[in-house]
Amino acid sequence: MYYEIREVESYTLQLSLENGKFEKPRLSRFSGKSFRVLKNGFWGYVAGDYSVKEGLERAERLAIHEGNSEIDDCPFNGKVVFRAEKDFEDVDLEEKVQLLRDVDERLKREGVVSRRVVYIESLKRVRIENSSGGEVFCQVPRCGAVLQAFAKGKSLQFYSERHMKAGGYEIALSALNSAEKVSEIAVRLSNADPPPSGRMNVIMNPSLTGVFIHEAFGHAAEADHVLQNSSVLKDRIGSTVAEEGVNVVDDPALPEFGYFPFDDEGYRAEKKMIIENGVLKSFLNSRETAKRVGGVAGNGRADGIEIPIVRMSNTYIEAGDHSFDELLEEAKNGVVLYGSRGGETNPATGYFHFNAQYGYLIEHGGIKDMIRDVSLSGNTLEILKEIRLGRDVSFSPGFCGKAGQLVPVSDGGPFALVRAFVGGK
Amino acid sequence: MHINADGWEIYEESVRSRYVSIENGKIKMIGEKKDSGKALRVIKNGRTAMVSGKTISHDLIDRAIKIARISEERLQEFPERKRLKDVKVYGIKLDDFDENAIGDAGERLEIEGVSSAYFYVEEIVRRIENSNGVDYEERESCAGVFVEAVVDGGNAYEYQESRRFDFEPEKIAERAIELARIDSRAEKIDTGKYSVTLSPIAVDQLLTFSLYPAFYTENIKKGRSLLSEFMGKSVLGDLTITDDPEIDYGINSCSFDDEGVRAEKKILVEKGVIKGGISDLIHADGFPTGNGFREDYSSYPATSPTNMVLDFPERGDAEGMYIHAFIGAHTANYVSGDFSLELMNASVDGKGIKGAMIYGNIYEFLRKISHFGRDVRQTGNTITPEIVFEDIEIKI
Numbered sequence: 001m002y003y004e005i006r007e008v009e010s011y012t013l014q015l016s017l018e019n020g021k022f023e024k025p026r027l028s029r030f031s032g033k034s035f036r037v038l039k040n041g042f043w044g045y046v047a048g049d050y051s052v053k054e055g056l057e058r059a060e061r062l063a064i065h066e067g068n069s070e071i072d073d074c075p076f077n078g079k080v081v082f083r084a085e086k087d088f089e090d091v092d093l094e095e096k097v098q099l100l101r102d103v104d105e106r107l108k109r110e111g112v113v114s115r116r117v118v119y120i121e122s123l124k125r126v127r128i129e130n131s132s133g134g135e136v137f138c139q140v141p142r143c144g145a146v147l148q149a150f151a152k153g154k155s156l157q158f159y160s161e162r163h164m165k166a167g168g169y170e171i172a173l174s175a176l177n178s179a180e181k182v183s184e185i186a187v188r189l190s191n192a193d194p195p196p197s198g199r200m201n202v203i204m205n206p207s208l209t210g211v212f213i214h215e216a217f218g219h220a221a222e223a224d225h226v227l228q229n230s231s232v233l234k235d236r237i238g239s240t241v242a243e244e245g246v247n248v249v250d251d252p253a254l255p256e257f258g259y260f261p262f263d264d265e266g267y268r269a270e271k272k273m274i275i276e277n278g279v280l281k282s283f284l285n286s287r288e289t290a291k292r293v294g295g296v297a298g299n300g301r302a303d304g305i306e307i308p309i310v311r312m313s314n315t316y317i318e319a320g321d322h323s324f325d326e327l328l329e330e331a332k333n334g335v336v337l338y339g340s341r342g343g344e345t346n347p348a349t350g351y352f353h354f355n356a357q358y359g360y361l362i363e364h365g366g367i368k369d370m371i372r373d374v375s376l377s378g379n380t381l382e383i384l385k386e387i388r389l390g391r392d393v394s395f396s397p398g399f400c401g402k403a404g405q406l407v408p409v410s411d412g413g414p415f416a417l418v419r420a421f422v423g424g425k
Numbered sequence: 426m427h428i429n430a431d432g433w434e435i436y437e438e439s440v441r442s443r444y445v446s447i448e449n450g451k452i453k454m455i456g457e458k459k460d461s462g463k464a465l466r467v468i469k470n471g472r473t474a475m476v477s478g479k480t481i482s483h484d485l486i487d488r489a490i491k492i493a494r495i496s497e498e499r500l501q502e503f504p505e506r507k508r509l510k511d512v513k514v515y516g517i518k519l520d521d522f523d524e525n526a527i528g529d530a531g532e533r534l535e536i537e538g539v540s541s542a543y544f545y546v547e548e549i550v551r552r553i554e555n556s557n558g559v560d561y562e563e564r565e566s567c568a569g570v571f572v573e574a575v576v577d578g579g580n581a582y583e584y585q586e587s588r589r590f591d592f593e594p595e596k597i598a599e600r601a602i603e604l605a606r607i608d609s610r611a612e613k614i615d616t617g618k619y620s621v622t623l624s625p626i627a628v629d630q631l632l633t634f635s636l637y638p639a640f641y642t643e644n645i646k647k648g649r650s651l652l653s654e655f656m657g658k659s660v661l662g663d664l665t666i667t668d669d670p671e672i673d674y675g676i677n678s679c680s681f682d683d684e685g686v687r688a689e690k691k692i693l694v695e696k697g698v699i700k701g702g703i704s705d706l707i708h709a710d711g712f713p714t715g716n717g718f719r720e721d722y723s724s725y726p727a728t729s730p731t732n733m734v735l736d737f738p739e740r741g742d743a744e745g746m747y748i749h750a751f752i753g754a755h756t757a758n759y760v761s762g763d764f765s766l767e768l769m770n771a772s773v774d775g776k777g778i779k780g781a782m783i784y785g786n787i788y789e790f791l792r793k794i795s796h797f798g799r800d801v802r803q804t805g806n807t808i809t810p811e812i813v814f815e816d817i818e819i820k821i
Contacts, residue, residue: 012723019647022497023707027488028723029478032460043454049479062455062524069453097495113648150649156760158649194763197784197820228540229449230575307456344753346769348540348580349608351780353753353767373758375765377782423765423784423820 017100032305042067075134080261084168106179111187114150128266145175153190164397166259195371201334210411211340216352216380223289232350242384248275252313256410257397265300303405316412320389375423390415432468434555444545445531462722469493503555513673514565516589538602559685574601579609588674611777620745629807630754638759642704666694670731684717735809739796
């Protein structure tokens with residue numbers, strides 16, 4: 001019998017400035033425990049505030065069937081406390097509110113009808129021990145701000161940016177620099193027209209490339225989908241799934257928003273090459289999927305005391321060798337799209353759909369009018385077969401939802417030229 | 426516990442649940458969860474702040490008051506006690522579903538073609554108390570099944586939630602498998618205009634993200650909704666929309682919201698004419714509609730619909746292209762009403778459609794309703810039958 005005990009403590013402070021008014025201040029503390037037992041290949045899982053003895057007894061009582069689950073029970077031991085440059089505990093509440101006011105002031109502009117700035121700080125402490133002798137502890141602070149401007153011109157539009165990472169108050173301070181850009185784009189967007197629709201050349205900016213690789217490809221590389229028979233990548237390890245030169249990586253060790261030193265199964269986090277030179281090298285794994293599908297565990301993550309499932313961390317496409325001008329020249333006609341309003345994918349078929357925040361028409365290799373309300377869809381594997389990559393990688397933070405659980409992640413990549421379906425009028 | 430504030434409110438939520446999960450046609454895990462917590466809101470000089478935790482310690486109370494002093498969230502007082510309506514929301518006992526009973530329910534989903542599934546039973550007790558005399562408590566129950574199916578590379582999902590165990594899990598699984606089978610034989614179709622039937626799931630996905638937030642008083646006041654222009658005008662054809670928390674065993678039915686405001690039925694759209702909005706306490710200008718809800722005890726109350734009941738004068742059969750669900754519904758823009766979505770499990774005459782998109786503006790789209798179907802079902806916040814639209818452009 002294998003067992004695992006997890007204790008989670010978290011703290012979150014969220015402060016919002018809505019049109020200059022300090023609203024919805026919220027401070028929350030959470031603590032909880034979970035216990036799981038694997039017996040006869042079947043899992044029993046208990047989340048609740050029980051003693052170790054009672055929690056494990058309850059979990060064992062639930063493991064009443066026989067199943068085919070197995071796990072890599074490799075024990076890890078260690079303690080990691082992530083040190084921020086500027087601890088948010090040392091900054092007064094008044095100073096944090098003043099930062100929001102400074103950002104808000106820079107969001108003001110003719111045409112902007114509504115503004116929102118949100119400051120978030122959180123601290124998560126997790127302790128995990130298992131029956132094979134592993135015991136790990138980690139403490140990770142996360143901090144940052146979300147900026148949003150609504151503008152009214154020919155239509156009502158909004159633009160937003162998130163600046164969040166593992167770290168301290170220094171991350172939130174960096175939001176000051178982008179406030180003017182946020183309001184400027186919102187105003188221009190409100191006077192933009194919808195794009196033409198149809199299959200065309202699309203240059204995705206780093207943030208959209210990141211969403212693409214996370215949504216459209218990363219989810220299909222999660223090995224639980226392979227076990228459920230619901231991944232288009234099932235049986236494809238070792239085969240070519242992308243153009244030569246394409247490398248896709250998941251790296252929880254980067255100090256981005258998806259950082260963690262040990263996953264929520266107490267397994268040491270490490271960098272994984274998912275695609276290397278166009279070839280599918282490995283899936284992302286939990287302790288169970290690593291044993292059953294093959295591969296290395298370390299991507300089992302949980303929202304609070306929910307059950308850990310296979311998740312991404314900081315996922316990105318490595319840089320290529322095209323300059324932005326070269327990408328434009330190669331595209332000739334089409335669109336260049338910036339930022340994401342979220343997306344969704346079907347890992348079983350590889351079809352994806354997401355919306356960009358804004359974009360521009362490309363005509364004869366030059367950037368023309370701005371476009372709004374633009375969506376992008378297609379089939380992942382078809383797109384990866386023909387992709388041109390730019391030179392610089394950058395990351396965007398977000399919360400990824402799967403099976404009702406949200407975890408912090410980041411996605412990244414360079415500018416990338418693909419052929420996809422653009423939706424508009 | 427002494428709270429040195431002009432007004433206070435304590436919201437408490439206890440959740441107990443038991444569930445079973447299925448992987449690739451085989452039962453894999455039984456789990457249970459027991460969690461509870463409290464949130465305190467205080468008013469100090471007309472300003473409010475919120476803190477939450479497993480318990481409300483003296484330290485947390487002090488933090489709440491400190492934050493409230495500089496908060497600009499204005500609130501004069503918490504709601505007064507009123508006589509609540511009697512709404513039935515408790516229809517299953519969790520204690521009747523021990524590990525054996527939950528396991529039995531899981532075995533009903535051990536069907537070839539089910540790639541993943543879960544079945545759960547949950548009991549929630551909500552309690553709210555405030556300095557204005559409110560002290561309400563409600564025990565509610567929920568059971569649900571979610572099934573994802575994969576057949577020959579085709580894929581689909583289907584789900585059902587209810588306050589009672591009044592559904593058959595295997596029927597939900599069979600429907601998902603049938604949709605996946607149709608999807609496995611999907612083919613491309615031509616771009617063009619079609620009569621389109623949206624399933625209740627598709628209707629809920631579309632309206633939840635493109636329309637419902639436009640009814641929130643907060644969005645109307647902050648210039649984030651076109652309804653400020655449309656109020657009192659006929660803009661949605663013959664459609665009627667009611668927000669109704671008073672339906673017995675409705676998934677989002679309740680007798681009071683998470684801020685202690687009595688829940689009541691409201692007509693939002695009557696035969697196409699926009700009649701009103703919904704609001705939580707803070708954005709209500711003194712007239713909250715009983716729509717302040719918390720995702721869990723630690724989240725700030727925010728406006729949310731209860732059961733949105735859709736109605737239309739004409740009833741008839743499904744026609745043309747049938748759309749079961751959308752991919753990316755949350756990308757719709759409720760501010761402008763624009764959406765462009767990928768279809769999931771769409772078919773024409775039982776033949777699956779591959780890689781098609783629908784796009785438009787929700788206000789124009791809802792004027793193209795031809796008729797409603799006959800079998801009403803609740804999915805998410807929406808109670809509706811299938812809806813048939815005419816002259817809808819589908820792009821490939």
